[in-house]
Amino acid sequence: MENDKENEEKNQSQNPQFETIPIEEVLPDIQEPNISQIKPTENIIEEESPVYINNKIRYLIVIGATFIFFLFLFLIFKFIFSGKKSSPVNLTYWGLWEEEQVFRPLIEEYKKKNPNITINYQKMSPENYREKLIARSKNGQGPDIFRFHNTWLSQIKEVVSPLPTNVMTNEEFERTFYKIHQKDLKVGNYYYGLPLEIDGLVLVYNDNLFKKAGISAEPVTWEDIANAITKLTVKDTTGQLITSGIAIGTTANLEHFSDIFGLLLLQNGGDIKNLDQQEAIGALEAFRKFAEKPNNFWDESMPNSITAFIQEKVAMIIVPSWEILIIKAANPELELKVTQVPLVPGGKPISLANYWVEGVNRYSKNQIEGWKFLRFLVEKENLTKLYEIQSKTRLFGEPYSRVDLAPLLSQNKYLAPVIKQADYYVSLPLVSRTFDNGLNDGIIKYIENAINATANGVSYAEALRTAKQGVDQILGQYNL
Numbered sequence: 001m002e003n004d005k006e007n008e009e010k011n012q013s014q015n016p017q018f019e020t021i022p023i024e025e026v027l028p029d030i031q032e033p034n035i036s037q038i039k040p041t042e043n044i045i046e047e048e049s050p051v052y053i054n055n056k057i058r059y060l061i062v063i064g065a066t067f068i069f070f071l072f073l074f075l076i077f078k079f080i081f082s083g084k085k086s087s088p089v090n091l092t093y094w095g096l097w098e099e100e101q102v103f104r105p106l107i108e109e110y111k112k113k114n115p116n117i118t119i120n121y122q123k124m125s126p127e128n129y130r131e132k133l134i135a136r137s138k139n140g141q142g143p144d145i146f147r148f149h150n151t152w153l154s155q156i157k158e159v160v161s162p163l164p165t166n167v168m169t170n171e172e173f174e175r176t177f178y179k180i181h182q183k184d185l186k187v188g189n190y191y192y193g194l195p196l197e198i199d200g201l202v203l204v205y206n207d208n209l210f211k212k213a214g215i216s217a218e219p220v221t222w223e224d225i226a227n228a229i230t231k232l233t234v235k236d237t238t239g240q241l242i243t244s245g246i247a248i249g250t251t252a253n254l255e256h257f258s259d260i261f262g263l264l265l266l267q268n269g270g271d272i273k274n275l276d277q278q279e280a281i282g283a284l285e286a287f288r289k290f291a292e293k294p295n296n297f298w299d300e301s302m303p304n305s306i307t308a309f310i311q312e313k314v315a316m317i318i319v320p321s322w323e324i325l326i327i328k329a330a331n332p333e334l335e336l337k338v339t340q341v342p343l344v345p346g347g348k349p350i351s352l353a354n355y356w357v358e359g360v361n362r363y364s365k366n367q368i369e370g371w372k373f374l375r376f377l378v379e380k381e382n383l384t385k386l387y388e389i390q391s392k393t394r395l396f397g398e399p400y401s402r403v404d405l406a407p408l409l410s411q412n413k414y415l416a417p418v419i420k421q422a423d424y425y426v427s428l429p430l431v432s433r434t435f436d437n438g439l440n441d442g443i444i445k446y447i448e449n450a451i452n453a454t455a456n457g458v459s460y461a462e463a464l465r466t467a468k469q470g471v472d473q474i475l476g477q478y479n480l
Contacts, residue, residue: 162190249291262430
């Protein structure tokens with residue numbers, strides 16, 4: 001036991017116990033650092049890590065390769081698309097009434113902006129034009145762009161293409177052109193032409209003959225016409241006409257007789273599909289009464305109505321405005337005036353439309369380019385330029401198709417009536433001299449037979465019942 005006690009005391013002397021010591025005695029004496037002696041980090045790190053250098057190089061390589069790739073891709077696309085733009089495109093344009101030199105300045109201007117486009121304008125003969133257009137188009141020899149009449153759409157549906165909305169939207173078309181353009185050229189949701197003009201029937205009268213007869217006011221209604229023709233018509237002692245008041249009532253010597261009958265049909269509330277109804281019968285009676293004896297104011301003893309007007313043998317004619325150009329070219333000294341067609345007393349204004357349209361061939365390999373050129377032609381500055389070119393060689397150009405150009409013609413003594421009537425035009429397949437050998441010419445022939453039959457004693461109703469049978473067949477042929 002004593003030995004154990006000695007060992008315990010010995011161990012305690014070798015392992016002293018912990019004592020509590022003040023903290024100040026434990027912490028060493030720490031001096032405040034001298035800020036001026038601390039170097040910036042970049043100076044502390046004298047050498048970059050090899051890993052960092054390798055990553056940086058790798059990033060630069062990736063960025064450079066990406067840039068080169070996209071640059072190469074850009075050059076490829078640029079080459080492809082620039083190649084398309086520079087590819088030569090040849091467009092054939094079939095016109096009808098205008099000479100090549102009329103369109104040449106506009107074609108040249110378009111080519112300056114589109115050097116890869118070549119446009120070959122060809123003035124075609126109107127005879128058999130529609131048949132040639134269809135036949136040659138199907139054979140791959142037709143035009144890319146062509147002119148057609150406002151009544152033709154149902155006859156050329158197999159060759160005409162729709163106006164792409166990325167060239168002109170429907171909304172823009174409807175803001176730009178007249179209501180008759182919208183009605184005539186739209187099928188379903190698409191328009192099938194761009195018009196360069198608007199035209200229709202107007203009343204043309206000889207101002208000198210009016211003054212000689214003591215008439216100072218231009219006629220407005222059919223009552224005015226009736227009152228004027230009694231003063232304007234001159235007959236010899238045998239009842240033979242020397243000077244006629246107005247050219248209406250016949251077929252053989254009356255230009256645009258079918259158009260005039262169509263006008264009376266519309267004004268009387270009639271329809272070409274219902275020739276056996278009283279409205280059509282009344283229109284035929286109104287047409288014929290001007291040439292029926294003994295109170296005839298026009299008859300077949302007179303020259304052709306245009307010739308008679310040139311020779312001052314008739315005081316009034318109803319014609320489309322382009323006939324004025326022919327009249328004035330033949331007799332520049334003739335004092336004529338132009339006004340709107342006569343109104344039915346108390347009736348709404350109305351006239352028969354007669355204009356031409358530009359279209360693009362469904363068989364063309366360059367339809368978009370064709371439509372882009374036509375879009376160029378109907379721009380305001382280009383239509384006005386076209387009108388100016390046309391007016392250098394004649395009294396006036398084609399009346400503007402754009403509504404916003406109407407003010408430019410509102411004071412024109414020849415075309416103001418065309419523009420005033422523009423919102424009231426209606427289309428019927430009774431338009432003469434379209435040379436379509438189809439819808440218009442076929443229906444006109446049946447109307448001609450009906451008019452001539454009444455001159456030989458057949459009643460108006462019977463004559464129109466017979467005409468209706470043939471007209472219905474033609475309308476059915478073109479799904480109208």
